[in-house]
Amino acid sequence: MSLVADAAQFxxxxxxxxxxxxxxxxxxxxxxxxxxxxxxxxxxxVPLGLWVxxxxxxxGVVVGLAGALRALPTLGLLTLFTLLMGLGLLxxxxxxxxxxxxxxxxxTYSGIAAVSPALVDxxxxxxxxxxxxxxxxxxxxxxxxxxxxxxxxALQVLATVTIVAYINLGGLGRYLIDGLAVRDYARMLGSxxxxxxxxxxxxxxxxxxxxxxxxxxxxxxxxxP
Amino acid sequence: MNWLxxxxxxxxxxxxxxxxxxxxxxxxxxLVSVPLARLAxxxxxxxxxxxxxSSLLYTIPSLTLFVVxxxxxxxxxxxxxxxxxxxxxxxxxxxxxxxxDAFESLDRDVLQAATAMGxxxxxxFFGVELPLAVPVMxxxxxxxxxxxxxxxxxxxxxxxxSLGTLFTDGLRRSIVAEILVGIVATxxxxxxxxQLLRLLGQVLTRWQRPGTGAREAGGRRxxxxxxxxxxxxxxxxxxxxxxxxxxxxxxx
Numbered sequence: 001m002s003l004v005a006d007a008a009q010f011x012x013x014x015x016x017x018x019x020x021x022x023x024x025x026x027x028x029x030x031x032x033x034x035x036x037x038x039x040x041x042x043x044x045x046v047p048l049g050l051w052v053x054x055x056x057x058x059x060g061v062v063v064g065l066a067g068a069l070r071a072l073p074t075l076g077l078l079t080l081f082t083l084l085m086g087l088g089l090l091x092x093x094x095x096x097x098x099x100x101x102x103x104x105x106x107x108t109y110s111g112i113a114a115v116s117p118a119l120v121d122x123x124x125x126x127x128x129x130x131x132x133x134x135x136x137x138x139x140x141x142x143x144x145x146x147x148x149x150x151x152x153x154a155l156q157v158l159a160t161v162t163i164v165a166y167i168n169l170g171g172l173g174r175y176l177i178d179g180l181a182v183r184d185y186a187r188m189l190g191s192x193x194x195x196x197x198x199x200x201x202x203x204x205x206x207x208x209x210x211x212x213x214x215x216x217x218x219x220x221x222x223x224x225p
Numbered sequence: 226m227n228w229l230x231x232x233x234x235x236x237x238x239x240x241x242x243x244x245x246x247x248x249x250x251x252x253x254x255x256l257v258s259v260p261l262a263r264l265a266x267x268x269x270x271x272x273x274x275x276x277x278x279s280s281l282l283y284t285i286p287s288l289t290l291f292v293v294x295x296x297x298x299x300x301x302x303x304x305x306x307x308x309x310x311x312x313x314x315x316x317x318x319x320x321x322x323x324x325x326d327a328f329e330s331l332d333r334d335v336l337q338a339a340t341a342m343g344x345x346x347x348x349x350f351f352g353v354e355l356p357l358a359v360p361v362m363x364x365x366x367x368x369x370x371x372x373x374x375x376x377x378x379x380x381x382x383x384x385x386x387s388l389g390t391l392f393t394d395g396l397r398r399s400i401v402a403e404i405l406v407g408i409v410a411t412x413x414x415x416x417x418x419x420q421l422l423r424l425l426g427q428v429l430t431r432w433q434r435p436g437t438g439a440r441e442a443g444g445r446r447x448x449x450x451x452x453x454x455x456x457x458x459x460x461x462x463x464x465x466x467x468x469x470x471x472x473x474x475x476x477x
Contacts, residue, residue, distance in 0.1 A: 003296060071371055071415035073378040075389055076408040079396040083404065159286030163382055167396070176288070180383055188383075189296070192289035203284045 006186030007193065016190075021174070023194065029170035030198065034157045037093055041100035041153060046146075049105045053112025053142070054134050062109050066102040074099045074160050082167045092164040099160055100153040107149015111142030140215050147213065151206040158199050162192075172198070228402035236391070240410055243387040246308045246380070247373040248418070251366060253309070254316025259362075261317070262324030263350065272325060279318035287311060287376045291383060303384040308377060315376075316369045320362065327361035328354060356429070363426030367419055374415045378407070388414075 010016055017023050052062050074095055081091030115138050123137040139146075165173030172194050179187035229236065265271040290311035295302045298310065331354060339353045378389025391407030394400075427433075 067371075068412075071375060071412045071419075073375045073389065073392070073408060073411045075378050075381065076392045076404055076411065079392040080401065080404045080408065083396060083399060083401050155284060159288070160379075162286065162288050163379060166382055166393070173288075176292070176383070185302070188292050192286070192292040196285045196289040199284050199286055200281070 003186055003189060007189035010186050010190040011193070023172075026170055026172050026174055027194070027198070030158070030161055030172045030195075033089075033092065033096070033161045033164060033169075033171055034154070037096040037100055037157050037161075038150075038154055040093065041097045041104055041157075042150070044097070045101045045104035046108050049108025049146075050112060050134065050139070053109045054130075054138060056113060059109065059113060062105060066106040069098055069102045072098060075163055075166075078163065078167065087168060089169070092161075092167060092169060096157055096160060096164075100157050103149045103153040103156065105149075107152070108142075108146045111145030111149070112138050114145065115141045141218065144210060144214050144218065147206070147210045151203065151210060154206060155199055155203055158202055159195065162195050228400060229406050232403070236388075236406060236410060239386060239388050239390055240414065242305065243374070243377055243389075243411070244414065246305050246377045246385075246387055247312065247370065247414075249309050250312035250316050250373060251370050253313045254320055254369065255362070255366065257313070258317050258320035258324055259355070262321050263328055263354075265321070266325050266328035275321050275325065279321050282314055283318040287315070287379055288382070290314065291380055291385070303386075305385060308380050308385055308387075312373050312376060316373070319369045319372075320365045323361050323365040324358060327358040331357055359429045360426060360433070363422055363429075367422050370418050370422060371415050374411060374418070378411060 011023075015022075019025070049062070052058050077095035077098060078092055081094050085091050119137060119141065120133060123133045128136065161171050162173035162176060165171055165177040172191055175187050175191035175194075179185065179191060261275065265275045291307050292302070294300070294307040294310055295304070298306065300306045335353065335357070336349065339349045344352060377387045378392060380387055381389030381393045388407050388411050391403050391410075395403035395407065
């Protein structure tokens with residue numbers, strides 16, 4: 001159990017908390033890569049999911065695409081893109097975006113497609129334009145499901161950003177890879193514990209957001225977020 | 226392709242290791258989840274405990290478990306046992322939830338009919354409850370299997386052998402073909418296992434005709450009653466209830 005004590009010492013040592021390789025800096029990099037990935041993935045997947053869900057055209061293609069992307073191993077894409085494009089931020093972000101797109105896309109699509117057709121027809125017959133139907137009826141009703149997909153994607157990205165350290169970038173995975181190189185198990189342990197704490201914290205925040213933005217009209221219908 | 230012809234033996238070995246690390250957890254996870262879910266279904270204290278516990282567990286990154294487990298199990302860090310235990314935990318986290326939902330939403334009339342026909346609890350479980358929960362379980366198993374197959378390769382980062390080793394080795398030696406072979410092999414395994422599970426689900430639930438999706442189950446029921454079905458009437462009536470479970474499960 002002295003390994004645990006060593007890991008705890010690494011995590012509490014003031015030296016670990018300062019400088020360009022300190023925990024705050026690595027945490028910032030980790031969250032930064034994740035945020036950049038999520039922004040790009042959201043910009044791609046949400047509009048596509050909304051469009052397919054609203055028009056109900058190409059639903060099968062979207063489900064198939066999301067399934068196929070899900071089977072792709074992120075480590076394989078990361079190493080492939082790095083070999084083809086060289087070191088830098090582009091290869092890992094591209095690989096991570098491909099990881100984040102499927103859950104967001106299928107969440108958005110299935111959320112919108114599951115909105116009751118009666119509700120949509122009622123909105124249309126009240127004279128709403130297609131845009132109004134989408135923004136005032138379909139999106140609010142589907143929001144818990146859409147956010148569920150986004151939450152899922154964010155967690156996968158936060159967990160997977162750990163491996164970008166493998167191609168000489170920063171993030172909390174840096175301690176894991178560096179610790180592995182010098183057989184410093186305590187540092188590796190500290191690194192993965194930090195990632196887990198970050199994931200749990202992010203999940204709690206996203207769960208709270210999900211609850212806050214859910215329309216009160218949906219909360220009574222026996223929903224399970 | 227030159228690389229593959231020279232190294233197909235290594236690729237086969239690694240694919241074998243990859244299969245063991247991804248499939249064994251699915252089998253073990255299924256064996257743990259079904260009894261656990263049956264106990265938790267309807268239980269006032271076990272159900273919330275399991276549901277919260279499994280979603281917390283699922284939040285913990287796989288690399289964290291790969292590194293922490295040697296400490297708990299006393300294994301070497303490059304041991305495949307760590308991956309198998311970690312992924313078994315994830316499979317349980319996925320399956321327990323959907324199985325609890327499946328058991329809880331079984332049609333009460335069907336269960337009462339089985340009891341009235343003289344089925345004792347054990348026989349009712351294996352003969353009625355379990356078969357009716359198969360579609361939900363297969364859906365959960367497919368998700369767990371595909372995600373396992375892509376998670377196994379991450380172990381290569383800390384030196385655990387799998388098809389992921391082709392990625393780390395290919396990067397180190399700058400061989401694009403090696404990485405491509407790894408990606409194609411991983412996707413191939415995922416697709417084949419996914420289709421095998423789909424077929425297994427169809428074979429185990431013959432009262433739902435092959436190709437009859439959950440959505441169509443309600444509409445086709447009438448035609449089914451005329452068909453030469455060997456199953457009890459109650460099981461057929463439950464198809465509609467199951468369609469509801471399945472669509473609910475997909476959303477959760």
